[in-house]
Amino acid sequence: MMHLGLSDEQQLIADTVREFVRNEIHPHEAQVDRSGEVPEELGRHLTQTVQSMGFAGFNFPEEVGGGGLDQVSQTLVERELGRGSYALTTFFPRPSGILMACEGEQRERYLLPAVKGDKFDALALTEPNAGSDVRGMQCYAKPDGDDWIVNGSKHFISHANLADFVIVFIATGEEQTSRGPRKLITCFLVDRGTPGFSIDKGYNSVSHRGYHNCILSFDDCRLPSSQILGELHRGFDIANQWLFGTRLAVAANCVGRARECFERTLPYTVEREQFGQSIGKFQGVSFKLADMITEIDAAEWLTLAAAWRVDQGLEANREIASAKLYATEMLARVTDEAIQIHGGMGLMDDLPFERYWRDARVERIWDGTSEIQRHIISRDLLRPLES
Amino acid sequence: MKALVTCKRVLDPYIKARINADGSAVNLDNVKMAMNPFDEIAVEEALRLKEAGSVTEVVAVSIGGPKSEETLRQALAMGADRAILVESDQDIEPLAVAKVLKAVCDEEQPGLVLMGKQAIDGDSNQAGQMLAGMLNWAQGTFISEIKIDGETANVTREIDGGLEKLSLKLPAVVTADLRLNEPRYASLPNIMKAKKKPLDKKPLADMGIDTAKRIEIVGLSEPAERQAGVMVDSVAALVEKLKTEAKVI
Ligand SMILES: Cc1cc2nc3c(=O)[nH]c(=O)nc-3n(C[C@H](O)[C@H](O)[C@H](O)COP(=O)(O)OP(=O)(O)OC[C@H]3O[C@@H](n4cnc5c(N)ncnc54)[C@H](O)[C@@H]3O)c2cc1C
Numbered sequence: 192m193m194h195l196g197l198s199d200e201q202q203l204i205a206d207t208v209r210e211f212v213r214n215e216i217h218p219h220e221a222q223v224d225r226s227g228e229v230p231e232e233l234g235r236h237l238t239q240t241v242q243s244m245g246f247a248g249f250n251f252p253e254e255v256g257g258g259g260l261d262q263v264s265q266t267l268v269e270r271e272l273g274r275g276s277y278a279l280t281t282f283f284p285r286p287s288g289i290l291m292a293c294e295g296e297q298r299e300r301y302l303l304p305a306v307k308g309d310k311f312d313a314l315a316l317t318e319p320n321a322g323s324d325v326r327g328m329q330c331y332a333k334p335d336g337d338d339w340i341v342n343g344s345k346h347f348i349s350h351a352n353l354a355d356f357v358i359v360f361i362a363t364g365e366e367q368t369s370r371g372p373r374k375l376i377t378c379f380l381v382d383r384g385t386p387g388f389s390i391d392k393g394y395n396s397v398s399h400r401g402y403h404n405c406i407l408s409f410d411d412c413r414l415p416s417s418q419i420l421g422e423l424h425r426g427f428d429i430a431n432q433w434l435f436g437t438r439l440a441v442a443a444n445c446v447g448r449a450r451e452c453f454e455r456t457l458p459y460t461v462e463r464e465q466f467g468q469s470i471g472k473f474q475g476v477s478f479k480l481a482d483m484i485t486e487i488d489a490a491e492w493l494t495l496a497a498a499w500r501v502d503q504g505l506e507a508n509r510e511i512a513s514a515k516l517y518a519t520e521m522l523a524r525v526t527d528e529a530i531q532i533h534g535g536m537g538l539m540d541d542l543p544f545e546r547y548w549r550d551a552r553v554e555r556i557w558d559g560t561s562e563i564q565r566h567i568i569s570r571d572l573l574r575p576l577e578s
Numbered sequence: 579m580k581a582l583v584t585c586k587r588v589l590d591p592y593i594k595a596r597i598n599a600d601g602s603a604v605n606l607d608n609v610k611m612a613m614n615p616f617d618e619i620a621v622e623e624a625l626r627l628k629e630a631g632s633v634t635e636v637v638a639v640s641i642g643g644p645k646s647e648e649t650l651r652q653a654l655a656m657g658a659d660r661a662i663l664v665e666s667d668q669d670i671e672p673l674a675v676a677k678v679l680k681a682v683c684d685e686e687q688p689g690l691v692l693m694g695k696q697a698i699d700g701d702s703n704q705a706g707q708m709l710a711g712m713l714n715w716a717q718g719t720f721i722s723e724i725k726i727d728g729e730t731a732n733v734t735r736e737i738d739g740g741l742e743k744l745s746l747k748l749p750a751v752v753t754a755d756l757r758l759n760e761p762r763y764a765s766l767p768n769i770m771k772a773k774k775k776p777l778d779k780k781p782l783a784d785m786g787i788d789t790a791k792r793i794e795i796v797g798l799s800e801p802a803e804r805q806a807g808v809m810v811d812s813v814a815a816l817v818e819k820l821k822t823e824a825k826v827i
Contacts, residue, residue: 199651200769200770200772203648203651203652206652246766259770
């Protein structure tokens with residue numbers, strides 16, 4: 192049977208995270224957006240608060256010190272975090288699920304401290320010449336005895352400026368297939384400070400100011416085989432197993448952000464008067480509200496239903512792609528209409544709407560563009576019908 | 579020593595209160611509710627007293643409808659040990675609240691009752707004082723500090739013009755002011771445990787307490803809208819405005 196309500200625990204989890212965002216994140220957002228920086232002390236304070244709440248690593252199983260939450264509960268946490276700016280919520284420790292592939296002493300060095308929130312990770316796939324076409328990556332590693340010598344670069348790597356180590360996907364060879372040669376990809380754990388490896392400031396983005404993207408460079412960087420996460424040449428196996436989680440998180444973040452934006456917009460339509468009445472009395476405005484809330488609810492259900500499928504152990508690839516696609520595009524429309532409803536003031540940085548609108552833009556690009564999500568969805572539909 | 583903490587479910591303080599179309603009450607349909615912020619402070623203090631070893635058990639009490647269970651679960655998720663819900667489908671007045679809490683105290687025999695100094699809905703600021711009166715216990719209201727020392731609670735009260743220090747003989751009733759502490763968030767492990775902690779329900783109707791209304795609400799109105807502030811660029815401009823516009827100097 193399908194339950195469409197939340198359990199008491201799930202409701203409390205969502206309420207608690209929402210309160211955290213309201214008290215600890217919202218007061219700093221405008222300043223962080225303006226300065227483009229999060230003061231170090233504030234970042235540390237946020238992480239420590241989350242640690243004391245026992246929410247660090249909520250997306251990991253209890254056996255490794257995580258929260259042991261089901262996918263729906265994790266999605267609720269992400270939804271509520273979406274109400275706050277990425278620059279600040281990035282200090283809410285929730286490392287990449289890929290780290291579950293850690294073995295032996297990798298668990299002590301990376302997995303356990305990351306789950307606790309004592310070490311921060313970043314994840315690097317994208318390169319200047321390999322975006323959607325990840326397998327086209329040029330960063331490569333050559334074997335040298337039991338070590339690997341890495342050369343190449345990665346860009347757009349989120350919050351690598353804060354990272355103690357980076358999970359990096361690197362080409363380690365090529366195989367011949369019926370459709371021509373194909374790169375073999377391996378996943379490595381790379382510590383900040385490894386000789387030949389550098390993390391530099393990336394570009395200034397219109398979205399999520401204060402949430403930095405970085406450029407990683409490898410110049411004859413030597414990595415021992417013990418830094419391989421998962422199996423040699425099988426990097427994408429572990430990536431595919433876990434990347435769905437980040438797409439679901441993006442969808443949930445967008446739902447939370449849209450809800451926050453809507454809740455701040457609704458009262459304005461009652462308070463703002465023109466032509467002697469609340470602007471909400473004009474159908475031109477009230478129908479916008481109707482469309483906005485309908486889309487937010489639709490995106491929320493799509494997202495929670497996809498999470499529910501994961502909890503049931505059902506195939507959810509297409510559903511997650513649909514949720515990511517729809518929620519990110521919904522957020523663009525909702526933030527755009529919120530500005531329209533606020534008129535000129537909507538564009539001014541005295542109010543948060545121009546920031547929401549700018550921030551929304553990246554959601555349709557990262558973690559797989561809208562086009563790539565449509566590709567995933569349509570392939571899922573058509574592949575079984577093709578011979 | 580057992581500590582009893584009261585937790586009322588009220589309109590979320592971050593939500594703008596709106597009056598019903600007929601002007602009879604604040605609209606509570608489909609709006610977010612939360613634990614009374616002063617009660618949250620009381621819960622936090624009880625937990626701190628427990629962590630300091632002065633209290634052995636923290637019992638949260640609420641009087642309200644079925645939804646008040648959520649408020650109690652929050653207290654449990656913060657760390658309270660168990661909860662009691664006195665089921666009432668009506669919002670009862672401070673005198674009735676004090677009578678109900680007296681009955682609960684008679685049964686539970688706490689050494690200390692911690693309450694918010696007032697609930698942010700009615701702002702009555704009476705229940706704690708009346709409860710202490712009925713129990714004939716010592717009371718410390720608007721406290722900003724509490725230390726337990728054997729049979730005594732040493733409290734600091736925030737009063738007009740300063741701080742007052744009192745020594746209360748236990749058992750006692752204290753009510754929390756804003757500066758007593760900053761309440762913790764519910765923790766994830768406690769949230770997961772909260773469901774398994776005991777939550778007893780007793781119907782108010784079975785308690786044989788007269789809760790008849792004695793107060794009639796004659797009318798409700800929105801507070802006057804505050805004018806937006808203006809920034810002045812010099813002291814001279816400020817003085818000029820205080821003279822000509824505000825007419826206060
Ligand atoms: C702020 C920011 C942070 C990021 N953080 C990270 C990170 O932490 N780690 C990381 O690895 N990556 C990160 N990325 C990279 C992100 O995932 C990529 O930007 C994204 O995958 C798209 O790649 P691209 O920008 O190179 O665009 P391209 O792949 O060059 O795409 C250009 C256009 O072509 C379209 N296109 C491409 N292929 C197809 C196709 N087959 N069918 C139809 N249309 C197609 C795309 O949809 C797009 O419209 C980040 C990006 C940004 C902007």
